[in-house]
Amino acid sequence: MSQSENMQDEIDDSAAPLIEHLAELRTRLIHSVAAFVVGMVLCFTVATPLFNFLTHPLCQVLAERGQDCDLIFISPQEGFFVAIKISFLGGFILAFPYIGLQMWRFVAPGLYRNEKNAFLPFMVASPFMFLLGASFAFYVVTPLAYDFFLGFQQFGADGTAVVGEEVSQGLSVVFQGSAQEYLNLTIKFIVAFGLCFQLPVLLTLMGKAGLVSSEGLGNVRKYAVVAILVLAALVTPPDVITQVILFVVVYGLYEISIFLVRRVEKQRDAKLREEGYFDDEEAEDLADLEDDIDSNAKS
Numbered sequence: 001m002s003q004s005e006n007m008q009d010e011i012d013d014s015a016a017p018l019i020e021h022l023a024e025l026r027t028r029l030i031h032s033v034a035a036f037v038v039g040m041v042l043c044f045t046v047a048t049p050l051f052n053f054l055t056h057p058l059c060q061v062l063a064e065r066g067q068d069c070d071l072i073f074i075s076p077q078e079g080f081f082v083a084i085k086i087s088f089l090g091g092f093i094l095a096f097p098y099i100g101l102q103m104w105r106f107v108a109p110g111l112y113r114n115e116k117n118a119f120l121p122f123m124v125a126s127p128f129m130f131l132l133g134a135s136f137a138f139y140v141v142t143p144l145a146y147d148f149f150l151g152f153q154q155f156g157a158d159g160t161a162v163v164g165e166e167v168s169q170g171l172s173v174v175f176q177g178s179a180q181e182y183l184n185l186t187i188k189f190i191v192a193f194g195l196c197f198q199l200p201v202l203l204t205l206m207g208k209a210g211l212v213s214s215e216g217l218g219n220v221r222k223y224a225v226v227a228i229l230v231l232a233a234l235v236t237p238p239d240v241i242t243q244v245i246l247f248v249v250v251y252g253l254y255e256i257s258i259f260l261v262r263r264v265e266k267q268r269d270a271k272l273r274e275e276g277y278f279d280d281e282e283a284e285d286l287a288d289l290e291d292d293i294d295s296n297a298k299s
Contacts, residue, residue, distance in 0.1 A: 028102040035098040040091030047083035057142040071179040078180045122205050133197030137189040145242045192235040196250050200257045207261030214262035224254055
């Protein structure tokens with residue numbers, strides 16, 4: 001057999017597993033898309049009750065102010081697009097467990113047993129933390145934000161609007177919200193906080209993989225503070241209260257991430273000691289060497 005024929009056989013052998021993986025990936029994607037479509041159709045049939053549920057924070061704030069909870073459509077097609085957006089978000093939430101299962105079944109065969117045991121808890125924690133962040137946004141942050149926004153309505157003593165120091169008779173500056181604009185803002189809150197609550201999951205997973213360390217995260221804390229402030233300004237409306245809440249929550253999650261990464265490092269070091277790969281004397285010598293290097297750098 002010639003050398004060219006051997007090379008061709010090797011190429012054919014390596015191409016076969018790749019084709020099998022691509023075929024399996026296509027199957028997993030088809031199943032995920034089908035689950036999403038089914039969830040979207042189910043949510044579309046109950047779009048009105050879901051929208052009524054999503055308007056609860058706004059209606060609660062308006063009720064406290066003695067106003068009716070009325071939203072309007074400013075275009076003929078707005079009601080349809082509101083139902084589509086609700087269906088899209090609800091369908092993804094309903095289908096996410098099945099989509100995550102398909103992702104896991106595609107990745108799991110290529111992992112060792114210890115890798116599976118390490119990765120599976122994060123697959124479970126990720127949707128839980130997203131729901132926790134979304135619930136926090138919906139029940140805590142959203143009412144505060146709408147209470148702040150609606151505070152700019154102006155009324156006189158007899159129901160007329162106050163403009164500066166003068167009273168404009170027969171004019172009321174009151175809220176008449178667009179259903180689509182309200183839904184867009186509420187979804188933005190929910191998604192932003194849901195994603196921010198993924199920070200401990202992401203950093204702990206990176207720490208378990210050795211990509212970050214608790215010491216490194218602690219050293220860049222001041223840069224993290226600036227990054228979180230920028231994030232709070234970008235993903236929230238121009239509302240100081242909401243921005244402060246998001247900053248406090250995300251920074252707290254950052255500190256929790258450092259604690260979790262430190263625990264992962266201690267567990268990894270203990271395991272290495274049990275297996276004989278890590279010696280306390282060597283660790284002390286390494287720590288002394290690092291201290292000497294830091295001292296020389298400062299001097």
